[in-house]
Amino acid sequence: MLPALLTMVGLATAAGIAAVLAARRPERDHNRLVDEIDALLPQTQCGRCTFAGCRPYATALANGEADINQCPPGGHATAAALASLLGREPRPVDPRFGSVPTQPMVAWIDEGACIGCVKCIQACPVDAIVGASKFMHTVIAAQCTGCELCIPPCPVDCIVMRPAPI
Amino acid sequence: MRQVLYALVPTVALHVVFFGPGLLIQIVLGVATALGCEAAALRLRGKPLPPFLLDGSAIITAVLLALCLPPLAPWWLVVSGVAFAILLAKHLFGGLGANPFNPAMVGYAVLLVSFPARLLQWLPPNVAGIEPANLSLLETLATILTGSPPARLTWDAITSPTPLDALRTDLALGLTMGEAHARVLFSTFGGKGWDWINLATLAGGGWLLALRIIRWHIPVAMLGALFVCASVMSAADPGAYAGPLFHLTSGASLLGAFFIATDPVSAATSNRGRLIYGAGIGVLTYVIRTWGGYPDGVAFAVLIMNLAVPLIDRYTIPRIYGHAR
Amino acid sequence: MATSGVRGGLRLNAHKERSTEHSLRPASPVESLVLPLDQHAGAPAVPRVKPGDRILRGQPIAEPGGEISAWLHSPASGTVAAIEPRPAPHRMGAPALSIVVANDRRDERYESASPPPFEQLSPQQLRETIGRGGIVGLGGAVFPTAAKLSSAAGASGLRLLLNGAECEPYISCDDVLMRERARDVVFGARVLLHALAAQTCVIAIEDDTPRAAESLGAAVAEARDERIQLRLVASIYPAGGERQLITTIFGVEVPHGGLPGDVSTACLNVGTAAAVAQWIRDAQPLTGRIVTVTGDGVREQRNLDVPLGTPMAALIYDCGGYTGRMSRLIMGGSMMGQALPHDDMPVIKATNCIIAASALDLQPRGPEMPCIRCGNCSAACPAVLLPQQLHWYALARDLAALETYGLVDCIECGCCDYVCPSQIPLAERFRDMKPALLERLTARANADAARTRFDARTARLERIESERDAALARKRQELAKKS
Numbered sequence: 001m002l003p004a005l006l007t008m009v010g011l012a013t014a015a016g017i018a019a020v021l022a023a024r025r026p027e028r029d030h031n032r033l034v035d036e037i038d039a040l041l042p043q044t045q046c047g048r049c050t051f052a053g054c055r056p057y058a059t060a061l062a063n064g065e066a067d068i069n070q071c072p073p074g075g076h077a078t079a080a081a082l083a084s085l086l087g088r089e090p091r092p093v094d095p096r097f098g099s100v101p102t103q104p105m106v107a108w109i110d111e112g113a114c115i116g117c118v119k120c121i122q123a124c125p126v127d128a129i130v131g132a133s134k135f136m137h138t139v140i141a142a143q144c145t146g147c148e149l150c151i152p153p154c155p156v157d158c159i160v161m162r163p164a165p166i
Numbered sequence: 167m168r169q170v171l172y173a174l175v176p177t178v179a180l181h182v183v184f185f186g187p188g189l190l191i192q193i194v195l196g197v198a199t200a201l202g203c204e205a206a207a208l209r210l211r212g213k214p215l216p217p218f219l220l221d222g223s224a225i226i227t228a229v230l231l232a233l234c235l236p237p238l239a240p241w242w243l244v245v246s247g248v249a250f251a252i253l254l255a256k257h258l259f260g261g262l263g264a265n266p267f268n269p270a271m272v273g274y275a276v277l278l279v280s281f282p283a284r285l286l287q288w289l290p291p292n293v294a295g296i297e298p299a300n301l302s303l304l305e306t307l308a309t310i311l312t313g314s315p316p317a318r319l320t321w322d323a324i325t326s327p328t329p330l331d332a333l334r335t336d337l338a339l340g341l342t343m344g345e346a347h348a349r350v351l352f353s354t355f356g357g358k359g360w361d362w363i364n365l366a367t368l369a370g371g372g373w374l375l376a377l378r379i380i381r382w383h384i385p386v387a388m389l390g391a392l393f394v395c396a397s398v399m400s401a402a403d404p405g406a407y408a409g410p411l412f413h414l415t416s417g418a419s420l421l422g423a424f425f426i427a428t429d430p431v432s433a434a435t436s437n438r439g440r441l442i443y444g445a446g447i448g449v450l451t452y453v454i455r456t457w458g459g460y461p462d463g464v465a466f467a468v469l470i471m472n473l474a475v476p477l478i479d480r481y482t483i484p485r486i487y488g489h490a491r
Numbered sequence: 492m493a494t495s496g497v498r499g500g501l502r503l504n505a506h507k508e509r510s511t512e513h514s515l516r517p518a519s520p521v522e523s524l525v526l527p528l529d530q531h532a533g534a535p536a537v538p539r540v541k542p543g544d545r546i547l548r549g550q551p552i553a554e555p556g557g558e559i560s561a562w563l564h565s566p567a568s569g570t571v572a573a574i575e576p577r578p579a580p581h582r583m584g585a586p587a588l589s590i591v592v593a594n595d596r597r598d599e600r601y602e603s604a605s606p607p608p609f610e611q612l613s614p615q616q617l618r619e620t621i622g623r624g625g626i627v628g629l630g631g632a633v634f635p636t637a638a639k640l641s642s643a644a645g646a647s648g649l650r651l652l653l654n655g656a657e658c659e660p661y662i663s664c665d666d667v668l669m670r671e672r673a674r675d676v677v678f679g680a681r682v683l684l685h686a687l688a689a690q691t692c693v694i695a696i697e698d699d700t701p702r703a704a705e706s707l708g709a710a711v712a713e714a715r716d717e718r719i720q721l722r723l724v725a726s727i728y729p730a731g732g733e734r735q736l737i738t739t740i741f742g743v744e745v746p747h748g749g750l751p752g753d754v755s756t757a758c759l760n761v762g763t764a765a766a767v768a769q770w771i772r773d774a775q776p777l778t779g780r781i782v783t784v785t786g787d788g789v790r791e792q793r794n795l796d797v798p799l800g801t802p803m804a805a806l807i808y809d810c811g812g813y814t815g816r817m818s819r820l821i822m823g824g825s826m827m828g829q830a831l832p833h834d835d836m837p838v839i840k841a842t843n844c845i846i847a848a849s850a851l852d853l854q855p856r857g858p859e860m861p862c863i864r865c866g867n868c869s870a871a872c873p874a875v876l877l878p879q880q881l882h883w884y885a886l887a888r889d890l891a892a893l894e895t896y897g898l899v900d901c902i903e904c905g906c907c908d909y910v911c912p913s914q915i916p917l918a919e920r921f922r923d924m925k926p927a928l929l930e931r932l933t934a935r936a937n938a939d940a941a942r943t944r945f946d947a948r949t950a951r952l953e954r955i956e957s958e959r960d961a962a963l964a965r966k967r968q969e970l971a972k973k974s
Contacts, residue, residue, distance in 0.1 A: 045945050126941050381866065431864050435869070487875045488745055488900060489746075489897070
């Protein structure tokens with residue numbers, strides 16, 4: 001009786017310890033974790049997540065200071081991937097941070113209305129607008145991430161979002 | 167899948183020769199239950215009856231399970247085992263192609279755990295030197311359907327342990343291997359009667375290999391691992407551990423190697439994975455037979471390795487053309 | 492003698508004897524030729540003519556429309572009847588902008604200057620000259636040959652591989668080409684060797700085409716060029732797949748995501764080499780090709796030398812018409828060919844074979860059953876994939892898993908499809924999932940580029956600010972010193 005009891009308790013304890021150890025994520029180099037999170041983000045650099053770019057958001061996620069559902073350009077797929085990476089509850093994107101785009105959009109400058117003020121060029125986080133003071137500005141569609149940060153600064157409202165060319 | 171059934175014919179035939187017509191009745195009951203349960207499950211799941219009903223998978227499950235049960239087992243044993251296998255182990259998980267466990271082995275394991283005594287009531291083989299109580303076909307049918315032996319006999323008079331079971335009991339009683347093997351049940355390398363049945367199974371397995379319906383990796387790995395374990399242990403202490411030939415030819419070793427473990431749905435998927443899977447079954451079979459609580463370990467070994475299959479598959483993805491190692 | 496580097500693969504019944512009994516003959520002329528402008532890989536060609544213009548055979552009528560594009564030449568003399576959308580076989584019958592030529596049957600040739608001997612041109616000049624002949628890969632990929640040669644040239648130890656391993660059943664156009672025009676193939680090999688500045692050429696051919704091997708062997712011997720040799724490969728499908736053939740002949744694997752140039756090899760079809768020969772030696776640009784017309788649904792199965800733009804219906808008529816047993820018209824072979832909705836489609840540069848298939852040629856597909864993980868597919872896959880896993884993840888549309896299991900490396904050969912006991916249309920499923928997966932990979936590449944630009948901009952702004960702070964600090968110091 002006693003040997004059987006001891007065996008059962010011993011096996012159960014060993015199994016419990018093994019389960020706890022296995023469930024703990026391995027200690028990651030913090031920088032590497034931030035890199036891994038950043039690799040999942042769409043790099044739109046739009047700031048809708050309330051952080052100043054994708055890497056600051058990744059850092060905040062690694063520090064536990066942000067939630068995984070704050071990135072509308074990434075969509076629900078990115079939220080799910082982040083949840084899986086960080087071991088958190090998967091949730092859809094929170095609409096308070098913005099709506100998930102249904103198709104990729106890029107900015108387009110109406111060249112007839114542009115006054116050459118360079119305010120949009122200064123605002124673009126990925127240098128996708130070419131131009132200079134008093135010269136024509138234009139958006140390089142292939143490099144535009146759709147962040148929409150160029151739209152508010154334009155004094156003549158000549159920038160609109162259009163579906164990305166295929 | 168029809169070829170698998172054809173390959174089982176020699177095994178079934180010799181089984182009937184040595185142990186009477188009970189197996190045929192079990193098969194009939196099992197197949198009827200299997201088809202009935204399969205039809206009901208397909209209807210409930212909204213799937214069309216043809217082509218699923220007669221694709222052969224349910225029939226094979228029933229035949230394999232019937233082969234694992236004693237020939238005179240009461241009818242409700244095979245019926246409940248097959249029902250469990252088809253309804254719970256197969257359709258509850260998603261039907262054909264989706265079951266993570268081998269359905270026949272699940273059914274057998276449930277019966278073994280629930281009715282252990284019934285499953286050990288085998289018959290002595292019909293060979294010279296042994297006088298089995300030969301029941302006629304009608305008496306066999308009556309025994310199976312009523313659950314009690316014919317009036318002129320008792321259970322003790324009819325039944326006998328399997329060689330594996332006898333060996334286990336004798337070793338526990340303190341006999342040496344040599345003394346145990348001297349019993350009338352044993353032949354030169356296996357149990358009497360069982361040795362021929364196993365040869366028939368080997369022939370059936372070879373037939374399937376020749377037709378490339380199964381690949382060699384699982385049978386070779388399983389039998390190889392079993393052989394190695396048995397050789398090592400019996401070399402170390404021949405008095406306490408049975409030799410490799412005995413292990414290979416007794417119980418469900420060969421049936422398991424060629425017909426049960428090779429069920430593609432619940433086995434590993436790459437060739438390297440299959441070698442690991444088969445070897446695991448062989449080792450576990452030896453361990454359960456020698457130190458575990460049951461005379462034969464094939465069923466539980468297969469089920470445990472079924473659990474390991476997703477892990478094995480994850481780590482044995484072959485190198486894709488053009489990729490670095 | 493015959494080597495094989497194909498892992499897996501299938502031994503298939505070739506069905507080629509019936510179409511190689513007759514020798515090659517030209518197709519009968521037709522009234523109207525339809526030439527889609529996008530019948531090559533890359534940018535569509537841009538017309539140089541307009542409706543009503545008189546044109547001659549061999550005249551360039553469309554020029555390359557981009558960096559990777561090709562010239563298009565008129566296969567007949569006559570007039571430009573129209574430039575309008577017409578059903579195109581490479582679009583499954585959807586319309587493609589095409590030049591329609593009305594054939595005046597006078598067969599007047601466009602005179603161009605006699606080309607200088609190719610040895611006198613530099614490799615680069617020779618490549619440009621090849622490009623002006625409208626030459627594209629005639630093995631089926633129709634990639635502009637000049638662009639392919641330019642991207643491969645410069646690799647050290649570059650070797651030329653001519654692919655005569657026509658492994659797909661029913662197609663026999665290369666077999667007949669090698670039997671009857673072996674000299675063209677060998678001359679083309681010499682031209683390509685010069686264009687690539689390469690020193691070795693291997694012509695690979697399957698071991699079940701002895702007459703072609705004999706003819707080609709004789710031509711190679713006659714040329715007395717020790718750079719060129721003939722090698723036999725085992726006739727296992729898909730031995731003629733570019734990657735599989737390179738592994739068989741040279742024993743190296745083309746890296747994932749890479750090109751044959753990465754292993755110092757340029758692989759071209761023997762038909763392409765023959766087309767190069769005709770252009771460089773005879774000033775005859777690519778205006779036609781050999782097409783196999785086969786299948787139980789056509790009366791006479793044979794190979795024809797067909798001008799581009801000939802309607803497929805005319806080819807069938809030329810071969811005695813339909814037998815009445817045809818159930819499907821396929822462009823290509825029996826493993827990778829595509830079924831066409833009707834026969835009013837033109838022969839294009841990619842048309843190597845037309846199968847008028849009857850029930851004898853095509854096995855009907857049974858109902859699709861669930862995958863039982865038998866592993867027949869993974870045993871047959873030449874790319875060493877696990878189609879049973881890819882199928883599982885394709886059903887779930889799990890793009891991340893499809894990427895891990897290598898869907899991008901699938902060569903769509905159809906071996907897995909062929910051996911599946913559950914009749915699952917695997918190759919079709921994988922073909923359907925590839926665009927979604929490529930979109931995901933492209934999105935990731937774009938995101939990486941955006942990250943790089945963002946980091947560069949952030950660094951630039953920080954540097955500007957720190958330079959400004961440093962300049963201001965210096966100014967404060969100078970002012971402090973002065974006072």
